Amino acid sequence: MLPPILQVEGYGKHFQLHEQNKLIPSSHNVSFSVRRGELTALIGPTGAGKSSVLKGIYRTYLPSAGRILYRTARGQEFDLVRASEHQILELRHSEIGFVTQFLHCLPRQATLDVVAQPLIGLGVTRNDARQRAADLLSAMSLPERLWSVSPATFSGGERQRVNLARGFIAKPRLLLLDEPTASLDPKTAEAVIGLIERLKADGVAMLAIFHHPETTRRLADQVVELAPPPAIEEILKDLA
């Protein structure tokens, strides 16, 4: 069996809020690994730190403890906790994708361009990238009349489809998904599930949080259950 593409070992995250002089635990001692062509689902109650794990891997959060070992396409191994900012940017550009619940995109840009952008960044011509974007958007049945306008005024479900198409288009080696089907109607959610299955077949490794247990049951090859972190005093004792 191939070695895992991602190994999370003892990941922990707590926030130090200076204003209130408080430490807020978010994740504690999380370990698991993710393999190519497999989907690993994170489950657990609200407050168990599921999103915190995804953000720690992507460096949107600075992890407080642990190692996150990522193996690149070239076989190099990086600890994402310690990798330099430019190494992280490079990996985000070429290997690691993140679909969040919110769409952060440039305002005033046509939906088709928003979706095509990651491919253009990899050197694909604008026309080809836009064609691929159009295919994905129609697969998720986003009405064609919306393609030329900015997603800024879209509904939650429309926006989520744009976000997903943008995350899927470049087929990153590792894709992080934070509740990708939460605000979709059942028919569109079904289309997205089909696309995720295709990505899996193409060898994409995925780490996902799903809103519905049913989706987890259908798509996950591996389920990792997280428990809410203990009180901060316990965590600090552990770290000491």
Place this chain on the structure above:
Amino acid sequence: MNKILEVRNLSKIYGPGCPLCIESTGPDADTNLCPHCGSVVAIHDVSFDLFEGEILGVMGESGSGKSTVVKNLYFDQAPSSGEAIFFDSDKQHDLFSLNAAQQRWLRNHRFGMVYQNPNLGLNFNISAGGNIAERLLMSDLMDYGAIRERAKSLLARTEVLLSRVDDLPKHFSGGMQQRVQIAKALATQPPLLFLDEVTTGLDLSVQARILDLILEIQQELKTAMVVVTHDLGVIRLLTGRAIVMKYGRVIESGLTDQILEDPQHAYTQRLVASAL
């Protein structure tokens, strides 16, 4: 990715300076004014790297020293101490050991600057086209016809009406003045551009179009930029990495999404919380 700029321990003190200046100023002292000698420690010990095609944000409030950083790098002022290396294809320039002529050459050929105040970046007594021609002349383009054509295409690119190419910039709106400044800065296709609060004070809709223009240019030309702003929206929209300054010191640096979602320093936490 290759490094284009390396800044190390940059400091600028206005005034005589004294041995107690450094320890008596900064975020912990809550001032940049030395109580012993009255000097202003505008920046102290500022270090960062910039890579080709990257946009770095320098954020902080008024008096944090963020503009002083770019003014030193663009040779508007000389730093009190520190070093900056500019990597230009296969050459390296140690910026602060160059003589005045060498510095002027880099300014005219390889750097561009857009100031908050168009008065600083434009000559208000000559036409918009003339402003651009001036920069092209300084960079050794001498043919009148070629200069005029290049000026026109730059103004068209930055969406300045060509019918106004011969008008004086003082008769332009604020947004249009910034467009002319951007066209002028880009005239020599510099690999490194400094932008100092370029959208501050403009109407929101004008701000938005200027930011769009900057992003389009960055994507087309892969220009590396240092963007100085107090506006977190501009930081979020334009930059991939950012440094946060307070009273002349860098208190935090990181990926932009990390600084906005997981700020480490008490000051950055307050700044981000007050903007949301």
